[in-house]
Amino acid sequence: MPRFLAVYTMNPEDLASFRTRPKAEQDAVDAAGVKEWAAWEEKNASSILDRGGMVGKTTRMTKDGVVNATNSFCGYLVVEAESVDAAARLFEDHPHITIFPGDGVDVMPFVT
Helix, strand or coil: CCEEEEEEECCHHHHHHHHCCCHHHHHHHHHHHHHHHHHHHHHCHHHEEEEEEECCCEEEEECCEEEEECCCEEEEEEEECCCHHHHHHCCCCCHHHHCCCCCEEEEEECCC
8 A cells, every 4th residue: 555654744833832921821731732632643543654853944965065944844754545535535634733822734656
C-alpha cells in the first residue's frame, strides 16, 4: 500500500497568539487536544506506520554553512492509504486543526 509523509504545519504568528492567552486557557486546550489526539491515533492506528513526533526550531545546512531558519513544520508522521486523497482525508478531524492552532497537514507520497 502507498506510504505518505504527513507534516503538521502551524503559522508562527498563530502559535505566538495562542501563547498570549492566559495559562489556564492554554492548559485547557492542551488537555483537550492531547486527549483527542490520542483518540485520533487509536481510530487510525491501522494506517499509521510511524507516529513521528513534534519538532522544534529549524537549523538549516546551506552551501554557506549552518544557519537558523523558519518554516511552518511542527511535526510529522507516516501513514499508508490507497491514495493521496485517502491519506489526506485521515486528517479531516485531526485535533491539530480542530483544537490546536495548527493551520494544516501537508500530505506527500513517498516516490522512492
